[in-house]
Structures are given as C-alpha cells and as structure tokens.
Amino acid sequence: MKNLDRREWLLTNGLGSFASGTVSDARTRTYHGWLVAALDPPSQRTLLLSHIEASLEVTHKVIALGTNYWGNNIIEPEGFQLLDSFEIDPVPTWVWQEDNWRLARRIIMPHAAQSNAVLPDNTSRVLIQYCYTGEVKGILRLRFMIADRDFHHQQQADPNLHFSQIVEPQQIILQAQRPGWIGTPWQLRWTEGKYQYDPVWYWNYRLPEETNRGLGDREDLYSPGYLTIALETGSCITLEARVGHNSTLPALQNVEFTDAVQAEQNRLVQVFNFENNSSHQLQRQLLRASDQFIVHRASIAGPTVIAGYHWFNDWGRDTLIALPGLALTTQRFDLAKGLLQTFGRYCRNGLIPNTFPDTGAEPSYNSIDAALLWIETLGLYLEATQDWDFLVEEYPIVQQIYKAFIAGTKFNIQVDATDGLVSWDAPDVALTWMDAVVCGQPVTPRRGKPVEINALWYSALCWASTWAERLSQKEGSKSRLMNQARRYQQQAQQVKDSMQKFWNPTKSYLYDTIEPDDRLNSQIRPNAVLALSYQHCAFPTHQGHQVLEVARQKLLTPYGLRSLAPEDSQYTGQCTGDVQQRDRAYHQGTVWTWLIGAYIRAWQRYHLEPVPFDWQPLLEHLQAQACLGSISEIFDGDPPHTPRGAIAQAWSVAEVLRHVTLVV
Incomplete structure (x- = not known):
C-alpha cells in the first residue's frame, strides 16, 4: 500500500494566475486547481477548471485514476496506488501504469510573455496532455470538474447556480450564472474525442489542509460532461482551458503542448542567460522559482511581485525585501528599475504603499519600513548598475520621504528631535514586518522606536548624503545640494550615536524597541540581526560579534x-x-x-x-x-x-x- 504523497506543485503565468495540486493528484486545499485565473491581473483570482477525473478502460476493466478526499473521511478512488512516477521538470508529469499499459499526463501553464502564444493580452490558459502506450487498446474517459468562485472560498451546490454550455466541434464554452450575476466565460478545447453532455454535481469533497488550518474544508464541484477517446499505443490527446471565448482560434493540435514547453524553456534562457544543458540543476531551479513571483499588474500597467502562493497578493514591504535577490542577483536590472519606479510613483506623504490598488481602489500605506526599504533598495540598484540618471529621476522621492519623516506623517511617524531616531505611535495597527493582528489588536505592536527601523533610517541618511554630494557635481544648484549632503551626514552621525540606546549589555544584544514611554523591550528577536545587515551600519565590531553569537545560539x-x-x-x-x-x-x-x-x-x-x-x-x-x-x-x-x-x-x-x- 502506497502512502498518499501530499507534496505540492505550482505553475504560474506572469499574470497572477496559477495551477497547483499534489503529487498524488488529490486536492487538499481550497487553492488547488488547474486553472485559477487572475481576471484583473494579478487580482480577481478565480477557480474555473478544478481538475479532470480520468478513467481508463483496458481489457474490459475500468480503472479510475483519480484520487479524492471526501467529507466522510474516505479516499476514493485510489488512483495514486497506480501512480508509478512524478516529475516536476520541465513540467509536472504523472505516469500511471500496470503490466500492459502506461498513461502519462503533463500540464503546462503558458507564460504571458511567450512570444508564440496566439493569445490576447492578459489571457490565461492551461494545457493538459495525456499520452498512452500499451499492449492493448484502451478507452480514456475524461470528466471535467469545474467551478466559478473566488480562490479563497469553496463552491457549494446551489439550485440558483447554473453553468451554461455551448457545445461546438472539439470544444465547449462555459459560463456560470445565477440571478443577478453572470460569471466568467471560458473555453475547453481538445484535439480529439467524443464529448457527452452529462451535467451533474459532485458533492462534499474534503480539503484536509484547510481542516488543519481551521478553515472551511468542503467543496462541491460541477461537471458539464465528459470526453471519450479511443486509444492505441502512441496515442496523445491535448486539452486546453482558457479564459474568454475566441472563435477565431485554429483547431487545437498536439504539437501546441510541445511548442509551449519549448517556448517556456526559451523564455527562461533569455531571461536568465543560462543554457538548458547547464549542469547546475539547483541554480536553474532557484531561478525558475524566482520567476514565478514576477507578475504584471493591470491597474498600474507595470511589474509587481506576488508575495507568496497560494493566497498572498503583491505587498510593498515583501517586494522591496525580495527585489535584490529576484532582480539584482539575477541581473534583471530593467525589472528592478521598473519595480522601483512603480513604488516611487505611488509615494504619498513620504510613505510607500504596502499594498497596490486594484482598478479604482486606493493603495494602503500601513507600513513604516516600506519607504526606508525603498531607499535602501534604490541604493543597492544604483551600486549594481551605476545608473546615475535614474538617481536624478528618483532623488525628489528620497527628499519627500526624508521631509515627511522629519516633519511627521501618518500613524504619528516622526523623527524625535532630541535623539534623531524614528518613532511611531498608533493604536490597533502593526506597521513593521511583524504585523499579525488578532481581534483588532497587534500581537507584537512594537510601537515607539523599533531597532531595525532606525537602522534603516541611519542607512537612508547615509545614502542620501552620498547622493546629494554626487548630484552636486552635476547640477547647477551645487551649494544647495552640498548643504543637503552635510545636513544628512550630521543627522546620520546623530542617529549613529543614539543607536547606542539599543545596546543591552546584560544580554549582549540589542533591545528590540524603545517604547513610547521609554521602556526597553529586551526580547531576543531577529530584528537586531536585521539592524546589522543594511548597507550602512551604526554598530561597532565588538557589538556585532556579540549580537551574532546570541542569534546563532538562540x-x-x-x-x-x-x-x-x-x-x-x-x-x-x-x-x-x-x-x-x-x-x-x-x-x-x-x-x-x-x-x-x-x-x-x-x-x-x-x-x-x-x-x-x-x-x-x-x-x-x-x-x-x-x-x-x-x-x-x-x-x-x-x-x-x-x-x-x-x-x-x-x-x-x-x-x-x-x-x-x-x-x-
């Protein structure tokens, strides 16, 4: 008896859409599905194609290849028992087999940037291919399992929820609807097979990962019908699920799957400048993983970064922390520049948004560190590229952030004139990266003067001083810029001196925060390590050694x-x-x-x-x-x-x- 393998796989397409599931092929999360489409990239992610239930008939025996959890704690069918292998590279590939037959399934989600994809902009699709080899002929039946629901929520059968379908040669057009609401039109196409209209609800799928997370864990899926394909050895069938309805597309061909795989390989080679036959498999895996987070946001017509899959959107803090690894280490300098430009364009009151807006919505600025991280990341970009023209373009934003922190801005963020340190104080919010909130109350409030925020402030002042001096050599207002450089330098020195307030000699570590009433939080947290890691650091060698030793031990x-x-x-x-x-x-x-x-x-x-x-x-x-x-x-x-x-x-x-x- 095999164990059911609940490790997961993930495909993305550069728009926020994704496909995901488990090695065993059982859906264990609300977020599992083969076409989760970002209808307003990267937002409005909607499950359309959950999966396809496959069964194979050979020698008058019907073999169910699927694996499902059900609400009564039953796993049925147990197709994973016949699963011989799974590979993730170059695309997720499952192989089921017995003595006289073998069926392989592969899935790919073509990237929006693939030059040979015959698709309008912002269209998401997924390709699935089944290939059969065997000593006997077979019959493959593929039952489509579909939905139209927000990717955070399960679908429930409802007498008012209907799925219309238009059956055409080698395709169906599907659209959900209920009174007062019409869902997303989308297409299912295939290269061969006979389609049978057979609408039916499948009730009470169980999603065990959601059970573990204390969330809703039941799902009902709708099936519009099934496809029957006669198989001989060497037979392949390719299917495509895609958003929208395009009647001008040519008939789907099996070669489109192979072409899509090759196009993705070519795209990655072009993006990362590595060879497909490189011996360094690990580095290729990391690079490919990094690419999955880079997406296009339609509302700003620019690049952004999905913080994580499955459930996160694009967040300012996460993007700026990830940017050096995703874009500078990989030498994707145009991407880095585009991300910095986008965030800089949305700077308001000296703050950088922590969440980007969807179309017609306002950004959220609930972060004290995003603006300072933007300056830090801008500095790393400039050091890597020597793109000093970009500094000229972005320097006014640096000044805007500086002035806002000095004068005061939202959440009572302001530099304390007595010691030059940045402080904030606002109830019921969490502005640092430790931002969990339960019942309206931050778990780790960290109000006052957090250590890593002030380390970032010190580094920002050092960057600003260097940049003002550099710009003074180019611009006509040399005297003004030199005065700015001296002011930044003097303030940086004040902050450096004041950072010693964070030194805790008893624990040989840094206090985590100086609270609004000047109490010192002596908890051992990694924020002290963050304070040592920025480009400009205020702490001397002997303190750095002690902090790192405590961090190493604890x-x-x-x-x-x-x-x-x-x-x-x-x-x-x-x-x-x-x-x-x-x-x-x-x-x-x-x-x-x-x-x-x-x-x-x-x-x-x-x-x-x-x-x-x-x-x-x-x-x-x-x-x-x-x-x-x-x-x-x-x-x-x-x-x-x-x-x-x-x-x-x-x-x-x-x-x-x-x-x-x-x-x-």
Whole structure:
C-alpha cells in the first residue's frame, strides 16, 4: 500500500494566475486547481477548471485514476496506488501504469510573455496532455470538474447556480450564472474525442489542509460532461482551458503542448542567460522559482511581485525585501528599475504603499519600513548598475520621504528631535514586518522606536548624503545640494550615536524597541540581526560579534531564524491551529527563511571566517519537500521545523538565491 504523497506543485503565468495540486493528484486545499485565473491581473483570482477525473478502460476493466478526499473521511478512488512516477521538470508529469499499459499526463501553464502564444493580452490558459502506450487498446474517459468562485472560498451546490454550455466541434464554452450575476466565460478545447453532455454535481469533497488550518474544508464541484477517446499505443490527446471565448482560434493540435514547453524553456534562457544543458540543476531551479513571483499588474500597467502562493497578493514591504535577490542577483536590472519606479510613483506623504490598488481602489500605506526599504533598495540598484540618471529621476522621492519623516506623517511617524531616531505611535495597527493582528489588536505592536527601523533610517541618511554630494557635481544648484549632503551626514552621525540606546549589555544584544514611554523591550528577536545587515551600519565590531553569537545560539535553525528566542515566555514552537492560533504564533518563535539573508550579510560584515550555516537542509527542502521547486514561507520554531504557511514565498526564494550562489 502506497502512502498518499501530499507534496505540492505550482505553475504560474506572469499574470497572477496559477495551477497547483499534489503529487498524488488529490486536492487538499481550497487553492488547488488547474486553472485559477487572475481576471484583473494579478487580482480577481478565480477557480474555473478544478481538475479532470480520468478513467481508463483496458481489457474490459475500468480503472479510475483519480484520487479524492471526501467529507466522510474516505479516499476514493485510489488512483495514486497506480501512480508509478512524478516529475516536476520541465513540467509536472504523472505516469500511471500496470503490466500492459502506461498513461502519462503533463500540464503546462503558458507564460504571458511567450512570444508564440496566439493569445490576447492578459489571457490565461492551461494545457493538459495525456499520452498512452500499451499492449492493448484502451478507452480514456475524461470528466471535467469545474467551478466559478473566488480562490479563497469553496463552491457549494446551489439550485440558483447554473453553468451554461455551448457545445461546438472539439470544444465547449462555459459560463456560470445565477440571478443577478453572470460569471466568467471560458473555453475547453481538445484535439480529439467524443464529448457527452452529462451535467451533474459532485458533492462534499474534503480539503484536509484547510481542516488543519481551521478553515472551511468542503467543496462541491460541477461537471458539464465528459470526453471519450479511443486509444492505441502512441496515442496523445491535448486539452486546453482558457479564459474568454475566441472563435477565431485554429483547431487545437498536439504539437501546441510541445511548442509551449519549448517556448517556456526559451523564455527562461533569455531571461536568465543560462543554457538548458547547464549542469547546475539547483541554480536553474532557484531561478525558475524566482520567476514565478514576477507578475504584471493591470491597474498600474507595470511589474509587481506576488508575495507568496497560494493566497498572498503583491505587498510593498515583501517586494522591496525580495527585489535584490529576484532582480539584482539575477541581473534583471530593467525589472528592478521598473519595480522601483512603480513604488516611487505611488509615494504619498513620504510613505510607500504596502499594498497596490486594484482598478479604482486606493493603495494602503500601513507600513513604516516600506519607504526606508525603498531607499535602501534604490541604493543597492544604483551600486549594481551605476545608473546615475535614474538617481536624478528618483532623488525628489528620497527628499519627500526624508521631509515627511522629519516633519511627521501618518500613524504619528516622526523623527524625535532630541535623539534623531524614528518613532511611531498608533493604536490597533502593526506597521513593521511583524504585523499579525488578532481581534483588532497587534500581537507584537512594537510601537515607539523599533531597532531595525532606525537602522534603516541611519542607512537612508547615509545614502542620501552620498547622493546629494554626487548630484552636486552635476547640477547647477551645487551649494544647495552640498548643504543637503552635510545636513544628512550630521543627522546620520546623530542617529549613529543614539543607536547606542539599543545596546543591552546584560544580554549582549540589542533591545528590540524603545517604547513610547521609554521602556526597553529586551526580547531576543531577529530584528537586531536585521539592524546589522543594511548597507550602512551604526554598530561597532565588538557589538556585532556579540549580537551574532546570541542569534546563532538562540535563533538560528537549519531553515532560517526564529522570530523569538525559545526561552521567552511568549515563545510558541509550532505555527498550527486555527487562524487566531496561527496568527498568535506567527512572530512568536516561528522560523522565517528570508531572515537568513540578513544573518549572512551581517556575519560577512563582522567576521572573516565562513558563515556558520549549512545550506543543505534548505536546498533539500527546495528540491524534495512541501512545494517541489520552491521554498516555504515559514517553519516551526521547534524541531523538526515542519514547513508551514504559503508553499512558495518570494522573499524566502529571493534571499536564498541572493546568497546560496556564494557557496554552491
């Protein structure tokens, strides 16, 4: 008896659409499906094609190849028992077989940037191909399982919910509707087979990962009918599901699947400038994983970064933390520039948005660090590219951020004139990366003067001083810019001196925050490591050594840094349970992979010897755990550090990619 393999796979298309499922082919999440289409890229993600139930008839025996969880805790059918192999590269490929037959299925989601895709802009599609070899002829039946619902919510059978279908040669056109609402039109096409109209609801699928997360875990799916294909050895059938209805498309051909695979390989070679036959499989996997997060946002007509799959959108903080790894390490400098331009264009009151708007909506500016991260990332971009014309273009935004922090802006964000440090104080919000909120109350409020925010402020002042001096050599207003450079430099020195307020000699570590009433928070958190990792650092060598040693002993794990030391009374070693339980644990000991980048950069600043970190567990996770070919958002603080959260996280992949190339 085989174990049911619940590891996951993921395909994306550069628009926010995705396809995802498990190795065993069982759907375990609300987010699993073969066409989850971003109707307003990358937003309005909608499940259209859940999956296809396949059965094979050979020698008068019908073999069900699917695997489903049902609400009564039954797994049926058990097609995974006949699953001989699964491969993720170059596309997800399943092979079912017995002694006298073999059936392979492959899935690809063509990227929106593929030059040979005969598609209008912003159209999402998925291609599925079945190929049969066997000693006997067979009959393949493919039953389409569909929906039209928001990707966060399950579909329930409803007498008022109907799916219209128009049957045409080798295709059907589908559209959901209920009184007062009409869903998304989309097409299912195939190269051969006889379609049988046979509408029926399938009730009470169970989604065990949602059960574990304390969320709704039941789904009903609709089937409009099924396709029957006579098979001989060597037979292949290709299907396509695509958003919209385009009556001018030529008939679907099997070669389109092969062409789509080759087009994707060619696109990746062009983007990353590597050869397909390169011996470095690991680096290719990381690069391909990094590309899955880069998407086009229609509402701003520019690039953005999905923070994680399946459920995250594009967030400012996450994008700016991930940008160096996703775009600078990979030398995608035009992408980096486009992202910086986009965020800079939305700067308001000295703040950079933490979430981008959908069409007609307003951005959300609930972040104290995004604006400072934008300056830090701009500096890294300029150092990498020497694109000083871009500095001229963006320098007014640097000044806008500086003036807003000095004068004061939203959430009572303002520089304290007495010590030059940045402070904030607003109830019921969480403005740093530790932003979990439960019942309207931040779990880790961190109001006052957070250590990593002030380290970013110091680095921003250093950048601004250098840039003002450089620009003074080009522009006519030399005197004004030189005065700015001196002012930034003086303020940077004041901040550097004041940063010593964070030194905790008792614990040989940095206080996490100086609270509004001047109380000092002495919890051992990774924010001290972040404070050592930015381009300009205010702390001397002996303090850096001590902070890193404490972090090594208390926070470092094989998968990243814990968010709180285990001996702390608030430490939670497992991020499990319902939404509130998980949110309470999110930053109270949970391991975050992206923090390993800060640890490595800080170590390289203060030490000559190699970083005390073994990459092997993380790389094995990339290749063989959770989402195959990507890196999870978080891990439990307690061993064995089970992966949790989003199965593929942008800043996790980015920070590994940014540094693992130094050692592989």
